[in-house]
Amino acid sequence: xxxVNDNYLKLQGSYLFSNIAKKVNGYVEAHPEAKIVRLGIGxxxxxxxxxxxxxxxEAVDEMGxxxxxxxxxxxxxxxxxxxxxxxxxxxxxxxxxxxxEIFVSDGAKCDCxxxxxxxxxxxxxxxCDPVYPVYVDSNVMAGRAGDYDxxxxxxxxxxxxxxxxxxxxxxxxxxxxxxxxxxxxPNNPTGAVMTKDKLQEWVDYANKNGSIILYDSAYExxxxxxxxxxxxxxxxxxxxxxxxxxxxxxxxxxTGLRLGYTVxxxxxxxxxxxxxxxxxxxxxxxxxxxxxxIQKAGATIYTPxxxxxxxxxxxxxxxxxxxxxxxxxxxxxxxxxxVNAPYIWLKTPDNMTSWEFFDYLLEKANVVGTPGSGFGPSxxxxxxxxxxxxxxxxxxxxxxxxxx
Amino acid sequence: xxxVNDNYLKLQGSYLFSNIAKKVNGYVEAHPEAKIVRLGIGxxxxxxxxxxxxxxxEAVDEMGxxxxxxxxxxxxxxxxxxxxxxxxxxxxxxxxxxxxEIFVSDGAKCDCxxxxxxxxxxxxxxxCDPVYPVYVDSNVMAGRAGDYDxxxxxxxxxxxxxxxxxxxxxxxxxxxxxxxxxxxxPNNPTGAVMTKDKLQEWVDYANKNGSIILYDSAYExxxxxxxxxxxxxxxxxxxxxxxxxxxxxxxxxxTGLRLGYTVxxxxxxxxxxxxxxxxxxxxxxxxxxxxxxIQKAGATIYTPxxxxxxxxxxxxxxxxxxxxxxxxxxxxxxxxxxVNAPYIWLKTPDNMTSWEFFDYLLEKANVVGTPGSGFGPSxxxxxxxxxxxxxxxxxxxxxxxxxx
Numbered sequence: 108x109x110x111v112n113d114n115y116l117k118l119q120g121s122y123l124f125s126n127i128a129k130k131v132n133g134y135v136e137a138h139p140e141a142k143i144v145r146l147g148i149g150x151x152x153x154x155x156x157x158x159x160x161x162x163x164x165e166a167v168d169e170m171g172x173x174x175x176x177x178x179x180x181x182x183x184x185x186x187x188x189x190x191x192x193x194x195x196x197x198x199x200x201x202x203x204x205x206x207x208e209i210f211v212s213d214g215a216k217c218d219c220x221x222x223x224x225x226x227x228x229x230x231x232x233x234x235c236d237p238v239y240p241v242y243v244d245s246n247v248m249a250g251r252a253g254d255y256d257x258x259x260x261x262x263x264x265x266x267x268x269x270x271x272x273x274x275x276x277x278x279x280x281x282x283x284x285x286x287x288x289x290x291x292x293p294n295n296p297t298g299a300v301m302t303k304d305k306l307q308e309w310v311d312y313a314n315k316n317g318s319i320i321l322y323d324s325a326y327e328x329x330x331x332x333x334x335x336x337x338x339x340x341x342x343x344x345x346x347x348x349x350x351x352x353x354x355x356x357x358x359x360x361x362t363g364l365r366l367g368y369t370v371x372x373x374x375x376x377x378x379x380x381x382x383x384x385x386x387x388x389x390x391x392x393x394x395x396x397x398x399x400x401i402q403k404a405g406a407t408i409y410t411p412x413x414x415x416x417x418x419x420x421x422x423x424x425x426x427x428x429x430x431x432x433x434x435x436x437x438x439x440x441x442x443x444x445x446v447n448a449p450y451i452w453l454k455t456p457d458n459m460t461s462w463e464f465f466d467y468l469l470e471k472a473n474v475v476g477t478p479g480s481g482f483g484p485s486x487x488x489x490x491x492x493x494x495x496x497x498x499x500x501x502x503x504x505x506x507x508x509x510x511x
Numbered sequence: 512x513x514x515v516n517d518n519y520l521k522l523q524g525s526y527l528f529s530n531i532a533k534k535v536n537g538y539v540e541a542h543p544e545a546k547i548v549r550l551g552i553g554x555x556x557x558x559x560x561x562x563x564x565x566x567x568x569e570a571v572d573e574m575g576x577x578x579x580x581x582x583x584x585x586x587x588x589x590x591x592x593x594x595x596x597x598x599x600x601x602x603x604x605x606x607x608x609x610x611x612e613i614f615v616s617d618g619a620k621c622d623c624x625x626x627x628x629x630x631x632x633x634x635x636x637x638x639c640d641p642v643y644p645v646y647v648d649s650n651v652m653a654g655r656a657g658d659y660d661x662x663x664x665x666x667x668x669x670x671x672x673x674x675x676x677x678x679x680x681x682x683x684x685x686x687x688x689x690x691x692x693x694x695x696x697p698n699n700p701t702g703a704v705m706t707k708d709k710l711q712e713w714v715d716y717a718n719k720n721g722s723i724i725l726y727d728s729a730y731e732x733x734x735x736x737x738x739x740x741x742x743x744x745x746x747x748x749x750x751x752x753x754x755x756x757x758x759x760x761x762x763x764x765x766t767g768l769r770l771g772y773t774v775x776x777x778x779x780x781x782x783x784x785x786x787x788x789x790x791x792x793x794x795x796x797x798x799x800x801x802x803x804x805i806q807k808a809g810a811t812i813y814t815p816x817x818x819x820x821x822x823x824x825x826x827x828x829x830x831x832x833x834x835x836x837x838x839x840x841x842x843x844x845x846x847x848x849x850v851n852a853p854y855i856w857l858k859t860p861d862n863m864t865s866w867e868f869f870d871y872l873l874e875k876a877n878v879v880g881t882p883g884s885g886f887g888p889s890x891x892x893x894x895x896x897x898x899x900x901x902x903x904x905x906x907x908x909x910x911x912x913x914x915x
Binding site: 108109110111112113115116118124125148150151152153154155157160163164167168170171172173176177178179180182213214216217220221224225226227228229230240241244245248286287316317318319360362363364365377378380382385388389391392393394395396397398399400401497 | 801
C-alpha cells in the first residue's frame with residue numbers, strides 16, 4: 108500500500124508567494140477597477156536588454172539549422188558560459204574558481220532547494236530569521252526540520268538565527284553548532300549586507316566546526332559599497348567550507364528565462380567524499396541542462412555591450428530603491444536595506460502585524476508587498492518592498508503610501 | 512559535523528550516458544581521424560521545425576519589449592500550453608484530463624527523477640529490467656533502494672521485473688506487491704509496446720493493490736499501431752492510480768530546448784492526501800517554471816502547421832528505425848523494437864557481453880550504441896541503437912555493421 112512522504116504534511120500553508128498571488132487575485136476579482144501596483148514577489152519588470160535579445164535570435168536560428176543545431180547540453184553547462192563566469196565573476200575579483208567548479212542550472216531557486224539532498228538527513232541546518240522560505244521548506248520536505256510548533260512558529264530541529272533591528276539584521280553565531288548554514292547576502296528579505304570581515308568570521312567558524320555554508324549571492328549585482336563581498340570565495344578558506352548560488356534572474360532580468368549556477372569547489376570534502384562528485388551525480392541523474400539559447404543569452408552579460416546594458420538596468424532599479432527608501436523615511440517609516448540590495452525592509456506602523464499591513468496596503472493603497480512574517484517569526488511587524496517595479500509604478504506606490 | 516547523504520555512495524558507477532561519453536571521448540582523442548557515428552545516447556539530430564523557430568523569434572521579441580515582457584511563469588505553466596495539451600493529447604483521445612492537472616516542466620527526466628520525493632521512503636518500487644537508469648538511481652539517492660549486490664547487480668529493496676526475449680520484453684506481475692510501479696511504453700530501451708488490454712490489466716492491478724503507476728510515455732509520438740495506447744489515461748480507472756510523464760524532447764526535437772509535463776489527476780488520493788497537492792507544493796518550492804519562450808515553442812506543436820512539421824520529423828526518424836531494423840535482420844542479428852518506438856534492441860552476437868559489443872562496435876565500426884547491461888542485469892547481451900541519427904549516418908552505421 109503506497110504512502111506519501113509525511114514530511115510534506117508538516118509544511119505550513121502554501122508557498123508564501125503562491126499565497127500572496129491568491130490574495131491579490133481575490134482582491135482584483137472583487138475590485139476589477141483597482142489599479143494594483145505590485146512590489147511584492149520580487150519579479151522584474153524591465154524587458155530583456157537589446158544585446159541579449161540579439162543573441163537569443165542568433166541562437167534560435169542556430170537551433171533551426173541542421174549544421175548548428177544543439178541537442179542535450181553538456182552536464183555542467185556549456186564551456187563558453189562557464190569560462191565567462193569563471194573569468195568575470197571570480198578571477199577578476201581574485202577568487203580562484205575554475206570553470207569545472209561551476210554547475211549551470213535553470214535558476215538559483217532550484218539549486219537552493221535541491222542542494223540539501225546531497226547531505227545526511229541527520230544534519231542540523233541553521234537559517235537566518237527572517238529567511239527566503241525555500242531553504243526551510245526544502246528541508247522540511249526532506250525530514251530534516253523536525254516538527255512545527257505553532258506557538259513559536261518554528262520547526263523543532265532548525266536553528267534560527269534572529270536578524271532583528273537590535274542586531275542590525277545580522278545573524279549571530281548560534282549556541283548549537285549547525286552542520287549546514289544558509290546565508291544570503293545581500294539579504295532577501297531585509298536588504299542587509301555583510302562586510303567582508305564579518306563574512307570571513309563565518310568562514311572561519313565553518314572551517315573550525317566542520318560546517319558547510321550554503322551561500323546565496325543572488326543579489327550581488329546590486330552591491331554598491333566597496334567593503335561588501337560579491338562572493339563568499341573572496342574570503343580566505345571558503346573553498347573548504349562553502350557552496351555558492353548565483354542567479355541571472357535579478358542581475359539581468361532572467362526570471363522568465365531561467366538561468367543560474369552553483370559553485371562547488373573541488374576542495375570541498377566531507378568524510379573523504381567530494382561534494383562536487385555528489386552534485387555532479389545529482390545533476391546528471393535528475394537534471395538535463397539549461398536550454399542552449401538561454402545559456403547563450405546568459406553569456407552575453409559578460410560582453411562589454413551586454414554588461415553596459417544590464418548595469419543600466421540595475422541602476423534603474425536602484426534608483427527605484429532610493430525613491431522608496433527616501434519616500435518611506437519622509438513618511439515617518441523606519442526603513443532599512445535598499446542601498447546594496449533591491450529590497451526595502453520597513454517596520455509596520457502602529458504595531459500592525461505583517462499580514463494586517465499587507466491587507467491595509469492592498470485595500471487602502473492597492474499596493475502589494477510581502478509580509479515580513481512570511482519569511483519567519485522574526486519578520487513579524489516588518490514588510491518587504493522591492494525595487495523591481497517600473498519607475499512610474501514605484502513613484503505611484505510610494506506616493507500612495509505617503510498619502511495614507 | 513556535516514555528513515553526506517550516504518545513499519549517494521550506494522550508486523554504481525556514474526550515470527550511464529556520462530560513462531559512454533567519457534569512453535567515446537577517450538577513443539576520439541586516441542583516434543582523431545575516426546568518423547564516429549553516434550546512435551547511442553538517444554539525442555535527436557534534426558533541427559527545430561521552422562514553424563517552432565518562427566514562434567521562438569516572436570516570443571524572444573516579446574521578451575525584449577516592456578509591454579509584452581514575461582517574468583516568472585505561472586506555477587503550473589502557461590494556460591495556453593496546458594489548454595493545448597489537455598485538448599490535443601488527452602481530450603482528443605477520449606481521456607478527461609483538465610489543464611489544471613498538467614504540470615509543465617523542463618523535461619520528463621527531471622520529473623521522473625523528482626516524483627519519488629512525494630512518496631514515503633518506505634515504499635517499495637518496481638521497475639522493468641532493463642530500465643531507464645533515472646528511475647532506479649533517483650530512488651537509490653532517496654534511500655528507497657536498499658543495498659547493491661554486486662553478484663546479482665541488483666538493489667536489495669527494488670523489485671525487478673525482467674523483460675526478456677522469453678516474455679516478449681514485457682513485465683509480469685511481481686510476486687511481492689510494489690507500492691510504486693515504473694512503466695515506460697513505448698519502452699526505453701527495448702522499444703517494446705504494451706497493448707491497451709495489457710495496460711488495462713496493470714491499471715486494474717494497481718487499483719486493486721493500492722499501488723501507483725508512474726507511467727513514462729515520452730515516446731508516444733512514435734506509436735504507429737492502433738491497439739497501442741498513447742496515454743495510460745486511455746485505460747479505465749487510471750485516474751485513481753496513475754501519474755504520467757510526457758516530453759517534447761523526442762516528439763519535437765526539444766532535447767536542447769527542455770520541455771515536458773507531468774499529469775496528476777485530482778482523483779489520485781493516498782491516505783486522504785491528494786498527490787496533486789504534494790506535487791504542486793514541490794513545484795512551487797523547488798522549481799520556477801520553464802522559460803516563456805520555450806513554452807510558446809511547445810504550444811506550436813499543437814497548431815496545424817507545427818503538427819505537420821513534427822510529424823514529418825517523426826516519420827524521418829521512423830524511416831531510420833526501419834532501415835536499422837531491416838539492415839540488422841539481414842545481417843543475421845536478432846532484433847526487436849523500432850516499429851512503435853525510436854529504439855532498436857538487438858541481441859549481441861557470439862554471446863558477447865553488452866560492453867564487449869560496445870567496444871567492438873566503437874573500435875571496428877566507429878559506431879556508438881548503448882550497452883543493454885547499462886539498463887539493468889536483464890539487459891546483458893543486448894544492445895540499444897537509436898533512430899535519431901541523420902539518414903546519412905544511419906545508413907553509414909548500418910552498412911558498417913553489416914560489413915563487420
